[in-house]
Amino acid sequence: MVEEQFPLKGYSLPLTPQGRSSVVEPPPWYYGGDIMQLMFQADPDRIKALIPPPLEMGPYPGQGIVWFVEWVSVSESNPDLAFINPERTIYRECLVLIGCSFQGESGYINPYIWVNNDFTLMRGFFQGFPKKLARIYLTKLHDLNPKVGGKRVGAKFKGICEAHGERVVEGSLEFTRQADPSELPAPRFFLMRHFPSIEEPSKPAVHEIVRSVVSDVKVADVWAGNADIAFMESAVEEVADIGPIQPLGGFYHQMGLTITGGKVLYRY
């Protein structure tokens, strides 16, 4: 996009004279979050239906993870936005990850994800996260609340994801011990970017598998615990089709990272 030819500015719609209004600013994007991740074992036959070729089943067939996160994120071009307008920088998400592999490299795909703001919804679409809007409720642990208390052995944390009037995912963790960052699953994501054509609904204009390019991952304050997970029936969502699952424990931790873009691995 050469500015002489095309006078509007911006990384994404709306493209405008100042380029200040785009719903998503260009990467790099900087994140800091508080994450509950809950591992589970599902029936590999059901999970298989969620992994489109050329992706393949991963080394632990049927394993997956649920994340509940509250993020604060800003971009390189507007690093002070968390102060200028906090609403533009904070969001919550609930996502389901499914173990898979691409050409022998293992990672996760993300069949379902819900968030609670527009900038992250669109930024997710640009990256290949199939985001939808929801309300996501998370326990707030607080050291000075006499009955709730802070992070400690025995602390209990719950996440609830409700979309279009239906509760669709619940997850919880009872903290049993502090843990080491090395115990966490590696967050390597194979994502599917998809943008429909407007002329032919059955032929997308963009359809590709990408790998997120993530750097500067930092993890702190990791707690391990016993997990519980529920995927609810819905008239709209299909997450309950994952079927009966067995929770395998989980973690609550802080994480920081930078996303600089993605690498296209495969084009359909």
Added chain:
Amino acid sequence: MVEEQFPLKGYSLPLTPQGRSSVVEPPPWYYGGDIMQLMFQADPDRIKALIPPPLEMGPYPGQGIVWFVEWVSVSESNPDLAFINPERTIYRECLVLIGCSFQGESGYINPYIWVNNDFTLMRGFFQGFPKKLARIYLTKLHDLNPKVGGKRVGAKFKGICEAHGERVVEGSLEFTRQADPSELPAPRFFLMRHFPSIEEPSKPAVHEIVRSVVSDVKVADVWAGNADIAFMESAVEEVADIGPIQPLGGFYHQMGLTITGGKVLYRY
């Protein structure tokens, strides 16, 4: 997308085994709405900055329209959704239209638009509407409220659009007379589809001008009146840069239509 090769279904992300969860279903999309449209005259020099080539200034330089609408929409593939889950079918929007022309044909571009739900946000992106989330408040006229009353000469209707804690657009209409559908501006839209690349932020994967393909437009119960419009200063939005405007009157009416897709007019 051949189903044998690619097992997931859906018009848009998330693509899933059942194809029931996509945030947007394939067209045709069927709409019925209650619309306040308010015409205005702005400074053509300021308006010019909003019209990217190959679009050109229209026959009435500096003229534009503000719409406040409450829509109910369903798709061909799920026509009963307004009953199954009303939340998935109702939304409000506030949009700004700017008169322009393409190869001698006059119409409108849409530099700014706000909506209040995810399915319409994404469906807008697929069509070329640069939608962002907002809360949109509209007067409810009601025949049986003794003080508010229904549509009539003297009725007053207001729309307020608030995004990320800022009020960004206000518009109002005082009904002066019933009007004929033929008095309404023709709703011909030149839209800009844009989808970023994930590898190179400055080179979009999709960037094109399209014309909406709209059919079965029906209009009913048209009222004309005196308009008022305000574009507010914002730390995020640029709509106030349209500058001082002069309201030129407006309409309130019902409209029904079907969108079957779009036609690409130009690729950047």
Added chain:
Amino acid sequence: MVEEQFPLKGYSLPLTPQGRSSVVEPPPWYYGGDIMQLMFQADPDRIKALIPPPLEMGPYPGQGIVWFVEWVSVSESNPDLAFINPERTIYRECLVLIGCSFQGESGYINPYIWVNNDFTLMRGFFQGFPKKLARIYLTKLHDLNPKVGGKRVGAKFKGICEAHGERVVEGSLEFTRQADPSELPAPRFFLMRHFPSIEEPSKPAVHEIVRSVVSDVKVADVWAGNADIAFMESAVEEVADIGPIQPLGGFYHQMGLTITGGKVLYRY
């Protein structure tokens, strides 16, 4: 409250120098609404638990009604508010009514009710409606949407009430015929006003049965149909304890009315 002695003004908190900020303005309050009411038969033994003395079981033991409504309301002191700030005048509610009688006069009590805005939440408390916040989703029938259509034989309307991430009530109506206003149940309400003491939690400062003083009731555009109702299990709400119910049909109609206050019938 003599103004010389007490300089702040207002019908309700906040009391302020101008008296313009109160969350609720003084009555009379003027209403216009679109109402779906669904009648049901429950087990009288379960219903009995919801009727506190001196109220007694009504002439049709175990009968009740569910209302889903979108109201627009304004007060005598600020009749133009629907135009000044629409958000302050529109709300939705879902309520459960239970047939009862007081000293031989039959009417309804309201054990459960949810609304979606603060002014109506507080105004409800002042009247004796035990309101809580929720999100309430209602079908929008629209004549010009080619697939949804307007009010007609065969039209289907649904209401969904979701509070704190749980769907708590669903109701729906399939229109079978136009009906006469005289077919509607009489809306006579026995309400319980209750305001806790701050010194002794077990002794309320106000606890009384009141009858709403309603005037100028107007009803229009009545449709009758087949009803469906579901009360959902909840970790917070008790509405599902009403137990299995049998829908008895329902109505969709417009209604206007004026509430000028209430009459205290009994003080505990």
Added chain:
Amino acid sequence: MVEEQFPLKGYSLPLTPQGRSSVVEPPPWYYGGDIMQLMFQADPDRIKALIPPPLEMGPYPGQGIVWFVEWVSVSESNPDLAFINPERTIYRECLVLIGCSFQGESGYINPYIWVNNDFTLMRGFFQGFPKKLARIYLTKLHDLNPKVGGKRVGAKFKGICEAHGERVVEGSLEFTRQADPSELPAPRFFLMRHFPSIEEPSKPAVHEIVRSVVSDVKVADVWAGNADIAFMESAVEEVADIGPIQPLGGFYHQMGLTITGGKVLYRY
């Protein structure tokens, strides 16, 4: 309320068979919060209008405080609620405090306060806080976000309060140093409980000045800094009538406390 006579249970409406649904549970209430408090000097003549007798101007006429808080609270009767349903335990508030005195004892009254959930709205009314609903946006400082960072000298925190589509209060703090809990203003509140009569709008059923009974106050992690405050003009709110103010600095800190009720000091 003797249970034999009155079978329904609960501290507040709705009173129900199980007593589990009340919008507010009985005290004690346990709080833990993250608080930004910003001190200001206003014109004492304007402030005077906000202090009703028998309260009097305090020792520092015209001084006030703005709080932006995110609280987690639970009650004695349901201490696990932060886990069972987080939404029922977290809320945000923005409040304005005005220095005053009662019979020679100095403290604060609270003319304006906004919160974002129903349980705290009603609990506030029972205590004498004149709460209204709003959306309250707060910066999230996070140690692991590379650009936002955590609490430190130079960190910047903003609060924004938006109600009914209007931004009504903004406040911000730039951290300059760690501080001692002893530097904080003492949180002693004189509150006004008020509950209208339903028969005579001009004669409230309850109207009294109370003092909150607060115990176990704990403060931690106190930062001092430079403050900025803005009260915005509104068609509904009167907070801007406080007039021009001079920020006097502020604090960001954690606080825990227990409220066991209130003591009535004066009945109108």
